[in-house]
Amino acid sequence: MPMDVAYVDSQAPNAGAIKNARAVVLKRKLVGLFRSPDGTLLFGDCKGSGAENYRPSADFSDPSRPVYRCTCPSHQFPCKHSLALLYAYVEGSPFAEKEVPADISEKRAKVQQRAEKQQGDATQPRKVNTSALRKKIQAQLDGLILLEALVHDLVRAGLGALNAKSARQVEERATQLGNAYLPGAQNALHALTGLFYRSRISSDDELKPADRERIYSAALDQLNRLQSLCKQGRKYLERRLEDPDLRPETDSDIAAWLGHAWQLRELREAGLVQTDVELLQLAFHSHDDWTRGEFVDTGVWLNLHTGAVQQTKNYRPYRAAKFIREEDSCFQVLKCPELCLYPGNLNPRIRWESAEPRDATAVDFQKARELARTDLRAVIKDVKTQLKSPLGDRQPCALVRYKTLGRVGEAVVLEDPTGERLVLAEDAEPGEPGTLPLLSLLPAAMLRDQAVLLRFHHDLDARTLHAKPLSLVTAADVVRLTY
C-alpha cells in the first residue's frame, strides 16, 4: 500500500490525534510491527495503559476504504495506536511478515458478508412502516405551524423589538421543532436569532445600535426564507401525507431544509449518482457555526468529469466533535467509483462511500482550467437565478476564467475574456481570512489569464453582487488563498 505522511495525516480524526500518534511512535510503544504476506494488512502490538498490549491494525483489502481496528477502548477512529502504526510504516520502520491473525480474518469475513448482504438488500424493495411515517409527517406539519406562528409573532412585534434576551427566548420555544423532526427548520430559525447576539456564551452580548442597523436586512431576508420554508414545506409534507410511498423530493432541496438526512441509498434510488468520477479540491474551510452548535467543514471541489463545482459538508456537533473525523485540505485528486449528489443548488453537496487518492498533476490543473467557465455574464445570471429563490444557497461558488485581475479606482475587479467585469470583495464568512490583500503579493503572471474560484455574495443594503476569490488555478497548481 503506497502512502506518505500527508496521507496518514489526512486519516487522523483531528490534530490532537496526530500529535498523540506521533508520541506513541516516539515513545516506542509499538513493540511489534507486522504486515500480511499480500501487504493488505498492517498490524502490531502497542503498549498502553491496560495490562495487555493493544493490537491496532490497518486493513487495506479495499484501498479506497481502509478499515482501522484496535483493541483499545477509544471511540476515535482511527485511534492513536492505529495511526501510530501508519506513521511507523511511512517512516520506514521494519515490518515483519506474518500471517493475518485469526480474529482479523474473522472480521474480514464478516465485513464481506455484510457487504454482500447490503448489496442484496439494495435490490430488495424497502418496506416502509406507513403508519409511523404518517405520524412523523403529521408531527412535522404541526411543527411547521408552530414555526410559522413564531415567525409571524416576530414580524408583528417588529425586528426592532428583538434583542439578545428575546432571541434566546424564541430559541427556547423553537426546541419543539427538533422534537417535530424539523432540525433543518430549527437551524434556519437559529440563523435568524443568532444575528441578534454576539456570542453563544457571553451574557453581555447585546448588539450596539450601529451593529443592529447592519443586520436588519439580513434578518428580514432570513424571515422571508422561514416563511418560504413553511409554505413550501407544508405543500411538500401534505403531498407526502396523502401518498406515504412518495419518495423525498429531488427537484428542490426542501427535504434537506426540513432536516431530512439523505441516505446514500436514497440518492442512488433517485438516480443522483455519477460513476468513476475524479475530484480536485479547490478550497477548504472549517468554521464554528455556533447558531447550529456544530463545527462545519466545507470543501469546494471541481468534478473533473463534468466541470461542476460541488461541495462537501462535514457537520461535527460540539458534543460529538471529538469522535468525528475533522476534514482537512486535500491536495490530491480523489478517484470515486461512485459519487452521490444531493438535490438542488448550483453547487450541490456531494458524498462518496470510498475514494482512492492519487497525486494531482499538471494535466489535472490544465483540465481544471479548461473546465472553468469563460462567460462571466452567464455565470452571474446563474448565480442571480439561484439567489432569487428564497431557499437558494446565498453564497454560490463558480470557477471562472479571467483575462485580468486589476483595479478600477480602489476596487479590485475581475475581467473575463469578453470584457465583462465583476467587483471582488471580502465577505463575512466567519473564521476565514481575507484574500484580496494576498493578490498583490503574488507574481504578476498569476493575475492574468488564469482561472479563479469565486464565492459570490449579495449585499442587500448596497444592492451589489460581489465575489470573494478563494483560489487561483494556474497551469502548475491550485493556489489557495484561504486553506
Added chain:
Amino acid sequence: MSLALIEESAKEVRRLAIAGSPLAVGDFRLKKLALPLDQAGAKVPVFAQVAKAITDLVDGDEACSAERLLSLSTLLNAILYTQGQTGLEGDVSPLATTPVTGSVTRTTARLLRPLQEALTSTGSGRFEGVKSAVDAGSFRDVRLVDPALQALGDAYPELADLVAEKILPGFGPGIAGRLKDGLNLQGKRQDARRLEVLHRVAPATAVPLCEEALESGSPDVKAAAIACLGQHEDYLPLVLEQAKARNKQVKAAALEALATQDRPEANDLLVAEIQGKDLAEMATILRRDPSPALVNAVLAEASKALALALKNNRPGVERLAVALHCLENQRDPNTEDLLLRLMNGVQGMGSASLAASNLGGSGIPKQAAELLYRIGSPRSLESILASREVLPLDCFQLVVQTAIRSWPPARVFDEFAPLLKSRKAADKKKVGPIENAMGIALDREEWAALAEDSSRNLGLRPLQDAEWDPRWLDVALEADQHLMVCYLARPGHPAAIEYLVKSLASGRPVDAPFSIRALSWCQYPRLTEVFMELVTKSTQGVRQVSWATQKLFQSARHLPAADLPKLESFAATLDEKFMEPFLEALASLRSTAPTA
C-alpha cells in the same frame, strides 16, 4: 425597469419590518407607491404583482399583516437579487504587485490556521508554537504575511520581537509596501519594529522615513530610526545631534549607534560621555565591542576612581564599580594592569568597597577577582591566590577554583581539605564553596542538570581536566559530604560504593539521582536492580508524579543500555500515571541500546 420604485418599496418594507407589521396597515408611504407600480406593471408584469402585494397589505387587516409583509418582502428581494450591481465602469489598471519571497505552499488548514491564530490572537502558549514553526521553516507561505505583520504589535514582546527578527525579513522586499503603509511615526514599539524590519528588507525606502522620524517621531520610533541610520556613515551628523537629546531612550540609541562607528567625531562624543556622570548608561555599549579609544577612556576613569577608592572615598568606589562593570569583557594588558593594582590594594580598602554595586551585584574585590579569573594569565591567577587571606568569603569559591587551575593537586588538598574536618564556624562556611568549585571542576554542567539548579554556576570556564588528590574521597566520606562523595567516587573504592548504596536506601529523594550517577561511574553491578527497587518505593501509594520522582526517572539514562528490556518489562508493572513519564525517561537509553 423602474428599479427606483422597487428599491423605494424595499426600503419601506424594511422600515415596517423593524417597526412591526401592524403599522403597515394603512401606511400611506407604502400605499402611494402602489399606483406607479401598477402603471409600470402594464409593461413589466412583476411590478403589477408588487403593486397587488402592497395593496393587499395596506388595505388588509392587522391579523394578516405579518404574512403579507413577508410575502411582499420576499417578492421584492427576489427582484433585487437579480438586480445586484456587479461591474464597475472605468479603465482597469493592473494590480501593483510586489511578490514576496516564498509562495502559497501546500500547507493544510490544520497546520496553517493555528499559526494564523497564534499570530493574531492573545493568550498564553502561542510563542512556542510559532517558534517551532520558525525552526521548521514553515513561514514560507504568503498567507502568513499579514498575520505576521499584525503580530508586530503583540502584547507579548518576545513574540513580536521573534516576528520582527526571524519571520518578516524572510519575506524580502516584497513586504516593504505593507510595512510602509501601516507605519505610524508617532506610534509605539510596534511601529519601531515595523521601521526596523522595513530598514532590513528595503533600506532605501526606510531611510527617508527614518529622517522624518527624527523630526517628528515618537521616542520609540525615533530610537529605532537612529539605530537604522547609525548603519549609514552618511548620516553620522544626524546621529551625533541626537546624542545630545534630553530623552534618555533616544540618547541611548544614538550613543549605541555611534559606538559601532569608530570615527573621531563619534569617539570624541562618547569619550565625553564616559568622562561625564552618565558612565553607567554607557555600560551596555561598552560591554559589547568598544573601540580601543573608548576602552582607554574607561581605563583612565577607572584609574582615577581607584585612586579615590583606595582612600575609601565612597563616590570613588561607586565610580570604580561602574567602570569595572564596563570593562567586563576586556582582556587587554592595560585592563589587567589596572586590576592587578586594584588587587594589591584590596587589603587597604574599607567597608565601602565590599558593598554591592548597583550594576554588578557584588563588591569591588569580587568584581576584580572575577575579571582576573576570566583573563586567566599566570600573574592574574597568582594575584588572586596571593590575596586569598584578605578577600571576602564570597570570593572563596573563586579562590578554590583558581587554586585548582594553578596548584598541584596535593597542594590544593593540603590547603583546603582540613576545612572539611574543622569545627570552626568560619571554616564550615567554606565547605559549600569548596563543593561548588569541585562541581564546576568536574563538569558542573552535568551535575547542574541533575539538580536543575544552575543559579550558583558562575558561567566560568569548567575544569574537567583537573586532577584530584585521591585522599579527597576518604576525607569526604569521613565528613559525610554526600555531594562530594558523588563527585569523587571511583571504581574499586568499596567504602564509597557502600556509602552511596546506603544513601539511596535511606537518604533524601532529591539526592538519589546524584548517587545513581556516581554508582554508574563506579560500574556498580546491581545498579539497575537498586534503581528499580527505588522506583517501586517512590511510586507506591503516591498520587502524582513529583519533581523528585521525575528526576529519579530521568536518571535512568545512566543505567546500562543492555538492561533496557528489563526496564521496559518493569514499566508495565507501574501505575498508568507513572508509566508514561518512565517510558519517556528511557528514550535516551533506547538511542544507545542495540536494536533487536
